[in-house]
Amino acid sequence: MRFAARVDHLGGGSVRAWDIHNAGKEALARGENVIVLSVGDPDFATPQAITDTAIKSLKDGDTHYTTVAGRLELRKAIAAHQSRRTGLALHEDHVLIVAGAQNGLFSAAQCLFDPGDEVIVPEPAYLTYEATIGATGAQMVRAAAKRDGSFRPDLEALEAAVTPRTRGIMLANPGNPTGIVMTRAELEGIAAVAVKHDLWVICDEVYAELVFDGAFVSIASLPGMAERTVTVGSLSKSHAMTGWRIGWMIAPEALITHADHLALCAIYGLPGFIQNAAIQAIADMDHVAPLMRDIYRARCGVLCDPLKAANNLKVLYPDSGMFALIDIRGTGLSANDFAWGLFRAEGVSVLDASAFGPAAEGYIRVAFTVSDDALADAAQRILRYARSLSA
Ligand SMILES: Cc1ncc(COP(=O)(O)O)c(C=O)c1O
Numbered sequence: 001m002r003f004a005a006r007v008d009h010l011g012g013g014s015v016r017a018w019d020i021h022n023a024g025k026e027a028l029a030r031g032e033n034v035i036v037l038s039v040g041d042p043d044f045a046t047p048q049a050i051t052d053t054a055i056k057s058l059k060d061g062d063t064h065y066t067t068v069a070g071r072l073e074l075r076k077a078i079a080a081h082q083s084r085r086t087g088l089a090l091h092e093d094h095v096l097i098v099a100g101a102q103n104g105l106f107s108a109a110q111c112l113f114d115p116g117d118e119v120i121v122p123e124p125a126y127l128t129y130e131a132t133i134g135a136t137g138a139q140m141v142r143a144a145a146k147r148d149g150s151f152r153p154d155l156e157a158l159e160a161a162v163t164p165r166t167r168g169i170m171l172a173n174p175g176n177p178t179g180i181v182m183t184r185a186e187l188e189g190i191a192a193v194a195v196k197h198d199l200w201v202i203c204d205e206v207y208a209e210l211v212f213d214g215a216f217v218s219i220a221s222l223p224g225m226a227e228r229t230v231t232v233g234s235l236s237k238s239h240a241m242t243g244w245r246i247g248w249m250i251a252p253e254a255l256i257t258h259a260d261h262l263a264l265c266a267i268y269g270l271p272g273f274i275q276n277a278a279i280q281a282i283a284d285m286d287h288v289a290p291l292m293r294d295i296y297r298a299r300c301g302v303l304c305d306p307l308k309a310a311n312n313l314k315v316l317y318p319d320s321g322m323f324a325l326i327d328i329r330g331t332g333l334s335a336n337d338f339a340w341g342l343f344r345a346e347g348v349s350v351l352d353a354s355a356f357g358p359a360a361e362g363y364i365r366v367a368f369t370v371s372d373d374a375l376a377d378a379a380q381r382i383l384r385y386a387r388s389l390s391a
Helices: 005-009 019-029 048-059 072-086 101-112 129-134 155-160 184-196 253-266 272-283 285-309 335-346 372-390
Strands: 095-098 118-122 139-143 166-172 200-204 229-234 247-250 314-316 323-327 363-367
Touching (some): 005 129, 072 247, 072 272, 095 253, 101 129, 101 253, 118 129, 129 139, 184 200, 272 285, 285 314, 285 323, 285 372
Parallel strands (some): 118 139, 166 200
Antiparallel strands (some): 229 247, 323 363
16 A cells, blocks of 8 residues: 655654663663663653642543633633743734644644745754654755854854745754753844744744753744744643643744644644643743752753763753753764663663764763662763773
């Protein structure tokens, strides 16, 4: 039987990147002494008040179809939250409830890009972007980051990537795998390219609540950007709610209408009890998210500080989130060989960061999604393995 040509764009190279993570999870399930640092799934339970709200809603019979665009109270709460962050006067018609940020990225791309279009993505880019763009028939075009080891966006490379086919820019701010939080000046540079070439910007802000220090700027808040920006967010990271599959896209009303139509034929709305839990989560944002952020910041030190003792490793400390990149080029191995060697020798699973783009070749990505004790243990195992390579 024949498949649509589209299926060729859904796999992509990044699918192989998960092999080591799957191997780690399987070893864990067999009871082996492994530490899985290969995925961004918080190890905490979702806060009790949120879970209780969902349970109560279920018991109260909130188990029927809901409004496709999402419950008004939730859309209003998200609009108010984003208005506070951006200074924009947003309301519920700017918001669509989606099944996690990933669904928001997919929905936005489906409504904005056609076959043959190009979408620029600053590298290194989150793993799903290539297929998210590819599923529309458009092509992802990588824009190089600065080659000074900082992975900061290279605005000249970004503009040089623009062609007559370019329709948009998709980026994560804060970034994954880098944890970089873009400065206002960097965002102004990206915005200038978008305005000059009349491009859409899809900005993935799933880590926005987990910025360690300083201000976070939404690109949508910059002049000329509200009408061309889709901001995607979710509760996955800020509230340890990855499995609830709830997030949002915030965009000009006309785009929300199209995405609502897409949602009607794609998912037909999100469960009511999950939306009620999300209303509770947004109400609790100001005390839940800072707790999570402070834990990740502390954990970053627990894992990364001991690695300074290795003369063949270099940590790129993140500005946010739950990951760090480690430059392993000093070991003489490729990141893929380092990751598998570390897993086999010491039972620690990490990702070869080149899956996020060629710029990250020679780096591994570690996640702070296990306890302090496990992170301290993982740091010693990584150190031991790195030292065995320099011996
Ligand atoms: C940059 C980035 N965007 C989106 C997602 C997916 O988020 P969600 O669970 O809200 O779909 C992730 C998850 O790791 C991510 O790192």
